[in-house]
Amino acid sequence: DAKTTQPPSMDCAEGRAANLPCNHSTISGNEYVYWYRQIHSQGPQYIIHGLKNNETNEMASLIITEDRKSSTLILPHATLRDTAVYYCIVRVLDNAGNMLTFGGGTRLMVKP
Amino acid sequence: DSGVTQTPKHLITATGQRVTLRCSPRSGDLSVYWYQQSLDQGLQFLIQYYNGEERAKGNILERFSAQQFPDLHSELNLSSLELGDSALYFCASSVSPLNEQFFGPGTRLTVL
Numbered sequence: 001d002a003k004t005t006q007p008p009s010m011d012c013a014e015g016r017a018a019n020l021p022c023n024h025s026t027i028s029g030n031e032y033v034y035w036y037r038q039i040h041s042q043g044p045q046y047i048i049h050g051l052k053n054n055e056t057n058e059m060a061s062l063i064i065t066e067d068r069k070s071s072t073l074i075l076p077h078a079t080l081r082d083t084a085v086y087y088c089i090v091r092v093l094d095n096a097g098n099m100l101t102f103g104g105g106t107r108l109m110v111k112p
Numbered sequence: 113d114s115g116v117t118q119t120p121k122h123l124i125t126a127t128g129q130r131v132t133l134r135c136s137p138r139s140g141d142l143s144v145y146w147y148q149q150s151l152d153q154g155l156q157f158l159i160q161y162y163n164g165e166e167r168a169k170g171n172i173l174e175r176f177s178a179q180q181f182p183d184l185h186s187e188l189n190l191s192s193l194e195l196g197d198s199a200l201y202f203c204a205s206s207v208s209p210l211n212e213q214f215f216g217p218g219t220r221l222t223v224l
Contacts, residue, residue, distance in 0.1 A: 034212070043114060043202050043215030044155070068154040087155075099145060099157035099170055 003086045007062050007109040012082075018075040020106050022088030025069045033064060035073045036100070037084040044087065044102075047073065078110045115139065116216035118203050124222045130191040131217045137184055137205030143167070144186040145206075145213060146178055150199035161186055162209060193223045 005023040012018040017047055024033065034049040036107045048055055050071075055062045061074040087105040091098065115138035115170045125131055138146050146158040157170035159224075161180035175193075190197060198221050204213040 024153065038155075041200060041218070041220075043116070043204070043217050045114070046212045046214060049212065093210050097144075098206075098213075099156065099160060099168055100147075100155075100204075100213060102155035 004090055004103055006086070006088055006103065006106045008104060009109070011109050011111055012075075012078045014080060014110055014112050015077055018078040018082065018108060018110070020073040020075075020088075020108065021070065021085050022073070023070045024088070024090045027068050027090050028092070029068075031090045033062065033068075033071050034089045034091060034100070035060070035062065036087045036102075037082075038087070038105075039081075039084040044100075047086075053094065067073075080110050080112065082108065083110045084108060114216060116203060116205050116214055118201075118216040118219050120219060121217065122222075124224065125193060125224055127193055127195060129193050129223075130189065131193065131221065132163040133188040133190070133201050133203075133221075135186045135203030135205075135216060136189070137186070137203075138214055141205035141207050141214075143206045143209055143211075143213075144180055144184070144185065145204040146172075146186070146188050147202045147204065147215075148199050149202065149218075150196075153199075155202075158188070160209070164209050167209065190221070195223050197221065198223045 035047040036044040064071045085105040117136045142163045156174040160168040205213045
């Protein structure tokens with residue numbers, strides 16, 4: 001699986017959009033971009049994933065650049081409960097093992 | 113609540129002992145994954161089962177073993193415990209290896 005690079009930490013004001021970047025310059029054509037988050041020692045929570053098109057769900061939006069070498073997770077209106085470590089993961093989907101390889105992630109602090 | 117349950121929530125034991133951690137996947141999920149999260153190693157994949165069969169292995173020590181039973185619940189057995197095995201152990205499940213994983217709340221293991 002391709003490696004990802006994320007800033008170690010970010011701050012965001014409550015109510016504002018949080019934009020979390022991820023670089024994955026060695027991503028292959030069949031690798032998806034996944035985002036998970038972990039709120040203080042709880043189990044990681046799935047947020048969103050995509051291949052090349054932008055995706056949106058009730059939690060967030062995922063913007064993937066045309067060359068697929070980077071992406072941005074957008075939380076449109078961050079709340080205090082969004083304070084967490086956010087992990088960007090790239091992985092192939094096949095019927096073999098599909099483990100998630102977690103890096104250091106970005107620690108997002110949402111401030112009042 | 114992800115629908116994945118893990119027991120026990122906390123476990124305190126001594127070096128050299130053996131423990132069993134239990135995971136019940138979400139209803140309908142056939143794939144189970146085990147991850148370890150320690151302070152110095154981050155979140156690491158240990159092993160995956162799909163419909164009772166081992167599908168992938170990560171950095172799992174020989175002292176550790178797992179299995180998935182016919183009712184799809186899984187157990188992770190840790191033996192000859194060392195201080196360094198103290199960690200959070202997460203179980204995740206998915207419908208198939210192609211689908212997103214949902215994590216349980218974890219078992220916090222403390223080896224004294």
